[in-house]
Amino acid sequence: MHEISFPDVPAGLGTVLAERGFTELTPIQTAVLNPDVAGRDLRISSQTGSGKTVALGLVVAEEVVEAVNLVNRGPVRARPSVVLIAPTRELAVQLTEELSWLFKPLGATVVSLTGGTSLGIDFRDLKRDPQVLVGTPGRVRDHLERGSLELDRVRVVALDEADEMLAMGFEEEVSAILDATPEDRRTHLVSATFPPRVRSVAARHQRDSLMIAGTTPGESNSDIDYRTMVVAANQRLSALVNVLLMEPDAKTLIFVRTRIDTTGLSDALADLGFAARPLSGDLNQRERTSTLNAFRRGQTPILVATDVAARGLDVQDIAQVIHVDLPENAEMLTHRSGRTGRAGRKGRSLIFVPPRAVRRVDFMLRDAGVNATRTDIPNRDDIFKSADRRLIERFAEVETTDRADAARLHKVAADLLEDRDPAAVVATLLAEADHGGPCVPRDIIPVPVQDSREFQPRSSRKQRRASCNWARFQVSWGSHHGAEPGRLLAIACRRGQITSKDVGAITIGSRSSMIEVNPKIARAFSRSAARPDPRDPRIKFREWQESKPQGHRR
Numbered sequence: 001m002h003e004i005s006f007p008d009v010p011a012g013l014g015t016v017l018a019e020r021g022f023t024e025l026t027p028i029q030t031a032v033l034n035p036d037v038a039g040r041d042l043r044i045s046s047q048t049g050s051g052k053t054v055a056l057g058l059v060v061a062e063e064v065v066e067a068v069n070l071v072n073r074g075p076v077r078a079r080p081s082v083v084l085i086a087p088t089r090e091l092a093v094q095l096t097e098e099l100s101w102l103f104k105p106l107g108a109t110v111v112s113l114t115g116g117t118s119l120g121i122d123f124r125d126l127k128r129d130p131q132v133l134v135g136t137p138g139r140v141r142d143h144l145e146r147g148s149l150e151l152d153r154v155r156v157v158a159l160d161e162a163d164e165m166l167a168m169g170f171e172e173e174v175s176a177i178l179d180a181t182p183e184d185r186r187t188h189l190v191s192a193t194f195p196p197r198v199r200s201v202a203a204r205h206q207r208d209s210l211m212i213a214g215t216t217p218g219e220s221n222s223d224i225d226y227r228t229m230v231v232a233a234n235q236r237l238s239a240l241v242n243v244l245l246m247e248p249d250a251k252t253l254i255f256v257r258t259r260i261d262t263t264g265l266s267d268a269l270a271d272l273g274f275a276a277r278p279l280s281g282d283l284n285q286r287e288r289t290s291t292l293n294a295f296r297r298g299q300t301p302i303l304v305a306t307d308v309a310a311r312g313l314d315v316q317d318i319a320q321v322i323h324v325d326l327p328e329n330a331e332m333l334t335h336r337s338g339r340t341g342r343a344g345r346k347g348r349s350l351i352f353v354p355p356r357a358v359r360r361v362d363f364m365l366r367d368a369g370v371n372a373t374r375t376d377i378p379n380r381d382d383i384f385k386s387a388d389r390r391l392i393e394r395f396a397e398v399e400t401t402d403r404a405d406a407a408r409l410h411k412v413a414a415d416l417l418e419d420r421d422p423a424a425v426v427a428t429l430l431a432e433a434d435h436g437g438p439c440v441p442r443d444i445i446p447v448p449v450q451d452s453r454e455f456q457p458r459s460s461r462k463q464r465r466a467s468c469n470w471a472r473f474q475v476s477w478g479s480h481h482g483a484e485p486g487r488l489l490a491i492a493c494r495r496g497q498i499t500s501k502d503v504g505a506i507t508i509g510s511r512s513s514m515i516e517v518n519p520k521i522a523r524a525f526s527r528s529a530a531r532p533d534p535r536d537p538r539i540k541f542r543e544w545q546e547s548k549p550q551g552h553r554r
Helices: 014-019 027-031 052-068 089-106 119-126 137-146 162-167 171-179 196-205 233-246 259-271 285-297 330-337 355-368 380-396 406-417 422-433 458-466 485-496 519-529
Strands: 041-045 082-085 110-113 132-135 156-160 186-191 209-213 224-230 252-255 276-279 302-305 320-323 347-353 372-374 471-475 503-508 513-517 541-543
Touching: 014 089, 027 052, 027 209, 041 052, 052 082, 052 089, 052 132, 052 156, 052 186, 082 089, 082 137, 082 171, 089 110, 089 132, 089 285, 110 119, 110 137, 119 137, 132 137, 137 171, 156 162, 156 171, 162 171, 162 186, 162 196, 171 196, 186 196, 224 355, 233 259, 233 347, 233 380, 259 276, 259 302, 276 285, 320 330, 330 347, 330 355, 347 355, 406 422, 471 519, 485 503, 485 513, 485 519, 485 541, 513 519, 519 541
Parallel strands: 041 186, 041 209, 082 132, 082 156, 110 132, 156 186, 224 347, 224 372, 252 302, 252 320, 276 302, 320 347
Antiparallel strands: 471 513, 471 541, 503 513
């Protein structure tokens, strides 16, 4: 057999890649080895599952080699040379695991510092004087302020999932970490997308930067079958049940909007007999690890998650992703969907579309560069046919059993068939086995597809505005911090659980903004928008009490 080798991989890491089972490098891993990349600050853009972590490891390998040979004589025990910052604990743990096996031949120590873990464990790990430090922004900054960590000899800093890190409000912590490192360091940003806010941070902290793209959106979607289903709000659970009954054992990741939704939906599915668990920021690290391990092993094949909680989720064999709540934009759609169709496997991304959001989803799919097939919600006949087909396929592969009690089972089978109709016996056994799934299918009422009211002509918006005494809310977000009418509209709809038809004028001020909401839902909007939001923790909504800010209107 021909021995796989990677002669272009730095620091002799080709051997460990071959031992790990790599037969070839992914496009992003090949791209970072280009000679033109050497010495540049990088903006690495590639979709989920494309091998970004190993690519990042190859980028910093030479610095790791130099760090291993350094002797620490400073007053602080921990003085790493390579620092990687991730937005979530799960992603930080994943990075630590990946880089630990990659850098093991170099003799490097890789440790992680994440919120939710014991400080005692952190202090113990820092005493190992790691060459590579992986952490979440808040915990790394905490150790800097405690004096238990020194970044004076850092050669490389990498921000993984930079877009999500900023969306979660970590810009201040990231800036503090970067300010504590030498000015001549290299700074890399790794992100599935590079929106304006991320590009602004990159411009401030990078020099001579170079954009590297591993996969384009079209390429990343090639192994994913996109489908849409028009689902009324009062039928979402029934539609989800029927979809899951088509393949009850398929590993499924379900996306919802809020932490409360993860618990409510997973509990509802569990009550119906499905093995489902929630994944949200409410879980402590032990609960999160237990949930993910059960999902990876297939003991819990259904996971209900928020976008933030699913960041860093590294499971290769997810069969389908179901968007029960719509993603905010095309980038979020492709990022969610990228959890399936990985490592050469085929996957499915199923989008539940509210009747009034059909056009919005069509535009989102167009922006994402994917083609989706509109399908009907499975009905009882579809589900029973699928169950029967799975059963027949299973028995088509049955061979003579080698169980110790095979003789006894054969005798029972012979006794059952004696003087009985074989078909009647099998039908009775199938009824007892209930091979159709954990619960009975739901009856679905077809929903007529309507044009989206979110895209009404401007004149109709004016008519609605003229006939409505709008309730005003002040928002602690202005143009000075990047506020734009479209982005504020999206955040208000998500936070307040409303649609754009319930929004009137939006006025953007320098430090704060004003948004008008339909008075009939203003009280419910106020309650929903006031809930803590990990995506935009600094953006607060409160009832309007002052004069309008000076600015431009949507």
